[in-house]
Amino acid sequence: MTTQNRGTVKVENGRYRVTGNFHYAYPNDPIRDESGKLLGITNPADMTHIHAYGGEAPFFENLSNAKLLGTKCANPKCETYGSIYIPYRIHCPDCLMRNEEVDLTELARKGASVHTFMITERTGAFNTLEKPIRFVNVEFEGVSTILMGYLSIGEPEIGMKVVPIFQTKNPTFTIMDLSWVPAGTSVEDLPEGFAF
Amino acid sequence: MIKFSKQQLKIPQMSKPVYLVTGGMSKFDRAIPEKRTEELVIDAFLEAAEFIKKSPEELKEYIHSCYYGHFADHFGDQLLGEAVIHDRLGLDPLGNVGIKTGGATGGSTIWEAYKAxxxxxxxxxxxxGWERMDEVPTDEGNHYIASAADKDWETPMGHIYTGYYAVMAQKYWQVFGKEEESFRRTLAEIAVKNKGYARMNPHAQSPMKITVEDVLNSPIVADPLRALDCCLMSVGASCVILADEKTAYELTDNPLLLYTSAGSHTLRVADRRDMDIPLLPNESPDQYKDLGVRFPGGDRYPGFTGFLAARMAAYYAYGMAGIVDPTEDLDLVELHDAFTISDIQSYEDIGIRPYGEGRTYVESGDCYHTNPFTGQPGKLPANLSGGLIGCMHAVGATGIMQVIEVAQHIWGRWSEMHADEAKWKRFNRVKPDDWTDLQVKGAKRGLAISHAGVGSHVTATVLVHPDHQLKGRG
Structure with a gap:
């Protein structure tokens, strides 16, 4: 069974243009009990989805440029005017006006700390992180939200100062391009492909 | 929103009272390869009909619209599965709708039927409601469950939902639990209690006679949570019939008043902004002024330690039913014990204990059927079904199972439904020699909390015996 010629997508004139295979069909098998009685079947499925980032695309694009973008409510009439959001919110959750983009990279380098964390050996299918995985929920001075991420080096602690690192070499253009390391980590220690 | 308008804080005013007439459940298990979902659904429906001594045809004659709770289409790989079930129940051409709110799907399904x-x-x-989580292996199941977190911002991280929960557990553990060994033991006691109560329930998937040490020695999932602190993955179905007053008394001589409300909060915990604590009727405005002093790091609300959705659902439901103090006004509860630590968090969100003091509900013995310290009945027994840790978490069925379990106590029929030897045999389970009757004597009012995700949706369902309504209900 071949999985070559995996499907890829481009947008031309506002439309998706797809090439290659977006699904691979495998034969199914019967499920039987000890006595040989038929109880069911397997239903193999291998399919690629197409997903639009829409207004969040600048965030995912800029991780590979070592930039952490957030957004800010720019509507002076809004009760929560000036609130800063990371995760990047396209619209203000209160006035629903379009938020303004803000570059939080420097703020994250200077004023990010671990709000909470967890360490686990358990993962689900499709996990790409090395185990045990260490989640850190990072708070920033002056930001109203707390961003979830993963720590690539060291052991997490509440209150620990951390800095962002970015997968600038072979980026995936997903949230996995952003990771965190303890403040003071030297560049030689960073995981392959990552930079400050 | 972090501030609420008068309109948003309105206590729901229904046009007419709604009654719970009956309910039924299938067997729950990790896998049921010998049955299709429709067979489990029919098992639940037949139990509901038999409970009020009606034939299925007689009960069906009364049904006018149908609400189906089934969370994860991914698991069964069948879109519009509700239409399949509706047909197999022979209820076409009545109107029906599918409801999906993650772990709260069962509660939300009742919420929709209630409003109808x-x-x-x-x-x-x-x-x-139903779920069958046996149609993929555990790893793939974890991926599917993790797909109920934000797919772009959270799911790629480990594809493990427990992890998204565990960060809250860690924060609560450090701030309110102060990393105390005594607090860790209290968490373990919840698992011991719920697994133990599951032993008296023929429907239950994971009955276990265990000790605190067993919980503390079980494999680590994500510190401080261990395997025995966590809920089950299950297969099964449960249903209730709701009716207006006239119809309810036609169907049974003992229907219960039912009130259901709902609250929500952001899917990503990341997005939860700091806000004032909305107060419940048994709390005072200055009560939490020094919360951050008593529990350093605990001054951000709801932060990673509270569930605003649960607090709002309780606020509405208490107003609707006239509850002032849940510990005084209720006789039992069924809570969404997805994890032992989130169970403690819920005690605070719904006002059984003030924020920061959830552990005392367990440590006082109040949450037990029989208080282990006094030998007297527990003040507010919790999860006598075994809960999600001991009985099941067949997601779409869970919130409905909880309501049925509470109702059977108020009806005084818990023993009848759990002692029956024929049922134990039918489910291929052995009734323990030390089977104990957990009927809460004289139960008049109870509460069930159905909860999704890391607190994205929560419903509160209050059941009240019509002879014991509270003053001040909305």
Whole structure:
């Protein structure tokens, strides 16, 4: 069974243009009990989805440029005017006006700390992180939200100062391009492909 | 929102009272390869009909609209599965709708059926929920469950939902639990209690006679949570029938008043902004002024330690039913014990204990059927079904199972439904020699909390015996 010629997508004139295979069909098998009685079947499925980032695309694009973008409510009439959001919110959750983009990279380098964390050996299918995985929920001075991420080096602690690192070499253009390391980590220690 | 308007804080006013008439459940298990979902659903429906001594045909004659709770289409790989079930129950051409709110799907299904009856659209409505989490292996199941977190911002991280929960557990553990060994033991006691109560329940998937040490020695999932602190993955179905007053008394001589409300909060915990704590009727405005002093790091609300959705659901439901103090006004509860630590968090969100003091509900013995310290009945027994840790978490069925379990106590029929030797045999389970009757004597009012995700949706369902309504209800 071949999985070559995996499907890829481009947008031309506002439309998706797809090439290659977006699904691979495998034969199914019967499920039987000890006595040989038929109880069911397997239903193999291998399919690629197409997903639009829409207004969040600048965030995912800029991780590979070592930039952490957030957004800010720019509507002076809004009760929560000036609130800063990371995760990047396209619209203000209160006035629903379009938020303004803000570059939080420097703020994250200077004023990010671990709000909470967890360490686990358990993962689900499709996990790409090395185990045990260490989640850190990072708070920033002056930001109203707390961003979830993963720590690539060291052991997490509440209150620990951390800095962002970015997968600038072979980026995936997903949230996995952003990771965190303890403040003071030297560049030689960073995981392959990552930079400050 | 972090501030609420008068309109948003309105206590729901239904056009007419709604009654719970009956309910039924299938067996729950990790896998049920010998049955299709429709067979489990029919098992639940037959139990509901038999409970009020009606034939299925007689009960079906009353049903006017149907509400189906089934969370994860991914698991069964069948879109519009509700239409399949509706057909197999022989309820076409009645209107039906599928409801999906993650772990709260069961509670939300009742919420929808409740509004249908309260509005007068239907005199009688069916709320049926099911899940079958045995159609993929555990790893793939974890990926699917993790897909109920934000796919772009959270799911790629480990594809493990427990992890998204564990960060809250860690924060609560450090701030409110102060990393105390005594607090860790209290968490373990919840698992011991719920696994133990599951032993008395023929429907339950994971009955276990265990000790605190067993919990503390079980494999680590994500510190401080261990395997025995966590809920089950299950297969099964449960249903309730709701009706207006006239119809309810036609169907049974003992229907219960039912009130259901709902609250929500952001899917990503990341997005939860700091805000004032909305107060419940048994709390005072200055009560939490020094919370951050008593519990350093605990001054951000709801932060990673509280569930605003649960607090709001309780606020509405208590107003609707006239509850002032849940510990005084209720006789039992069924809570969404997805994890032992989130169970403690819920005690605070719904006002059984003030924020920061959830552990005392367990440590006082109040949460037990029989208080282990006094030998007297527990003040507010919790999760006598075994809960999600001991009985099941067949997601779409869970919130409905909880309501049925509470109702059976108020009906005084818990023993009848759990002692029956024939049922134990039918489920291929052995009734323990030390089977104990957990009927809460004289139960008049109870509460069930159905909860999704890391607190994205929560419903509160209050059941009240009509002879014991509270003053001040909305």
């Amino acid at each position: 009856v309260a509005s007068g659209y239907s005199d009688t409505a069916l709320a049926m």
